[in-house]
Amino acid sequence: MDLKQLAALVTVADAGSVTKAARILHLVQPAVTRQIRTLEDELGVPLFERTRQGMVLTGAGEVLVARARRAINELQRARAEIRPDPGEVTGTVTVGMLESVIDLLVEPLAAVVQARYPQVELRFLCAYSGHLQQWLDVGDVDVSLLYNMDSTQSVAITPMLRERLWAVAPPEAGLQGEEPVSWETVLRHPLVMPVAGHGLRDLIDKAEPSVADRVTVAAETNSMALQKRLVLSGRGWTVLPAAGVAADVSAGRLSGAPLTGPEIARTVVLGLQRGTWTPPPVQAVAVELLRLVRKAVASGAWPSATLLSEDFDEVALR
Structure with missing residues (x-):
């Protein structure tokens, strides 16, 4: 296989059509078709399913496209880095x-x-x-x-910093960044939690077994933005890294304070x-x-760090 064949493969996968891919590559359609079929013959497996909706990658095609993208990106980077002026970063x-x-x-x-x-x-x-x-x-x-x-x-x-996690609540809760809030206070409220398996959820669950056992979960999400939105809508409080809520707290959209008893940090x-x-x-x-x-x-733009x-x-x- 060569770079032209890989470029044809990736372009057809992105465009979903040999005709569209040919226009993008400035080639005639039979040339693109020939490159794909040459690849399939060389590998001994079909790379696309030809459907009425267009060209759909097979399992083997998905594997090769992922590798082809990486190879093309690396070659593009190499071209950019090989330059006549060694003092210019490109x-x-x-x-x-x-x-x-x-x-x-x-x-x-x-x-x-x-x-x-x-x-x-x-x-x-x-x-x-x-x-x-x-x-x-x-x-x-x-x-x-x-x-x-x-x-x-x-x-x-390279370790850079240690950052304490914050309890985050609606503005009317009045949490202050200079005044740590205890888990005893936090646990009086339902919590919007990261989903199981999320790194922050693991930090919370492992910090103190008694804390994890006493949490009332209002909702779970894999999005920090959704955690904050659910807090604003009154679903409960949450726990987030200080960096992720500093701007919201400063603007008065949320209130927040470092957690204590136990402290949790990353x-x-x-x-x-x-x-x-x-x-x-x-x-x-x-x-x-x-x-x-x-x-x-x-x-101080990154608080509690x-x-x-x-x-x-x-x-x-x-």
Whole structure:
């Protein structure tokens, strides 16, 4: 198989039609059909089901398309990084973001990268910490924020900060960020909880067995935005990372305070693919991300957070 065949495969999969794919690729339809059939003959399996609704990937086709996308992306990155001017940072960097830090970090990171490295294209993927680590493992993400993660054979971890979780309530509850609230108070209210298996739910359940046993669950969701919306609608209180509610509390949309008795905290880390060489654009974006994290903590924009090192932006890329 060659790159043209893989490009045809991915384009047909995205377009759902050989005719549309041919227009996108600026080829005649028989040429695209021939590339797909050559791939199928080489592999000995059908990659598409030909239906009245269009071209639908088979199971084998889905596997190959995922690999083909990765190969094409890597080649595009290689082309961008092989440049006549070694002083100019160029390329595409995919950044993994925790949902709880989107409001705090995504726009500032995009702004600083655009200003300092205009030839770097950023892509953001948001998910649970566990999913982000999996994407980092397989190379779908170049650099990611994660929490409560350790280094693995494929991922190098740099601990950045420790962050306390907050109880979050409607504004009329009057919770104050400077005044911790006890679990005894929180448990008087039904709670909007993350779904089982979510990292935050695991933190809450493991913090103290007596707490998990006494929670009255009003609703469960896998979305932080929905947790906050349900609190606003009067369904109950919730528990969230401070970074995820700082803007809402400051604006008066919600009230919140650090939890105590027991205190619950998470360690936020930076994850990079482990290897002997980190591409210059990934290095540049990772350093800017680390600097923004440090600035957010120092300024108080990331409340209830404590830095674990003052120089982790240098340590991370050693």
